[in-house]
Amino acid sequence: MLKQIKETADYLRKYYSPNTFTGIILGTGLGGLVNEIDIRDTIAYGDIPNFPVSTVEGHEGRLIFGSIRGNEIVAMQGRFHYYEGYSMQQVTFPVRVMQALGIKNLFVSNASGGLNPDFKVGDIMVITDHINMFGDNPLIGKNINELGPRFPDMSEPYSRTLTNRAFEIAEKTGIELRKGVYVGTAGPSFETPAEYKFFRVIGGDAVGMSTVPEVIVARHAGITCFGISIITDSGVPGQIVEISHKEVQEVAAKAEPRMTKIIAELVASV
Numbered sequence: 001m002l003k004q005i006k007e008t009a010d011y012l013r014k015y016y017s018p019n020t021f022t023g024i025i026l027g028t029g030l031g032g033l034v035n036e037i038d039i040r041d042t043i044a045y046g047d048i049p050n051f052p053v054s055t056v057e058g059h060e061g062r063l064i065f066g067s068i069r070g071n072e073i074v075a076m077q078g079r080f081h082y083y084e085g086y087s088m089q090q091v092t093f094p095v096r097v098m099q100a101l102g103i104k105n106l107f108v109s110n111a112s113g114g115l116n117p118d119f120k121v122g123d124i125m126v127i128t129d130h131i132n133m134f135g136d137n138p139l140i141g142k143n144i145n146e147l148g149p150r151f152p153d154m155s156e157p158y159s160r161t162l163t164n165r166a167f168e169i170a171e172k173t174g175i176e177l178r179k180g181v182y183v184g185t186a187g188p189s190f191e192t193p194a195e196y197k198f199f200r201v202i203g204g205d206a207v208g209m210s211t212v213p214e215v216i217v218a219r220h221a222g223i224t225c226f227g228i229s230i231i232t233d234s235g236v237p238g239q240i241v242e243i244s245h246k247e248v249q250e251v252a253a254k255a256e257p258r259m260t261k262i263i264a265e266l267v268a269s270v
């Protein structure tokens with residue numbers, strides 16, 4: 001794996017400016033952030049050695065190098081989901097490449113089902129913590145000491161500093177923000193009513209099918225993380241209705257401008 005990471009990082013280094021410290025995974029709800037990027041280079045995943053190719057509708061696969069308000073960034077437009085059949089190592093491979101390039105902060109977004117009864121569909125939640133319900137972990141296997149410790153600390157998975165700053169930006173711009181615990185599950189089936197209830201009981205505020213693997217690897221790598229989620233449907237008993245990927249995307253599209261504003265300001269602040 002080290003050899004592959006090195007090979008891919010070496011290939012990308014010609015696009016990478018050495019003062020790039022911010023990586024962004026443009027998941028659901030952050031597609032619009034692309035318009036805030038002064039794009040220098042884009043590389044299709046298919047052209048990057050060792051990169052998996054994403055298969056889900058609405059997730060284009062390319063890596064973007066550029067800047068947001070003068071701040072250098074590298075952004076993944078499209079991520080790899082465990083439910084697509086990739087291994088945890090494949091899902092998190094781009095984060096390893098970002099680590100090798102020298103990224104210090106990782107911003108991630110996703111869509112999720114609301115578990116907290118105070119949340120409404122369309123709300124934006126800053127992720128303060130997560131619960132790994134994938135039944136797998138990207139760090140299983142022989143630890144590569146060059147990449148991080150065998151037993152990485154997870155006491156502050158999502159940066160408190162960045163979380164506080166996000167709330168300051170939200171207040172300044174009049175955007176309402178929630179905060180809470182994200183439960184990450186493998187998917188691809190949405191939850192049954194009993195599963196939503198279970199995830200609420202164990203301490204979740206929202207549930208989705210991504211982010212946790214990337215954040216585990218980023219923390220292993222010593223990268224500071226910030227996560228944000230759009231509540232696209234409700235898993236609260238009495239409010240559960242039939243949902244589809246299309247509806248998830250429609251709700252996410254509505255929240256996108258608010259989410260984009262917060263992330264763009266936050267990225268500019270690091």
Ligand code: HPA
Binds near residue numbers: 112113207208
């Ligand atoms: N469950 C899991 N993942 C999701 C959901 C959900 O209700 N909504 C959007 N992604």
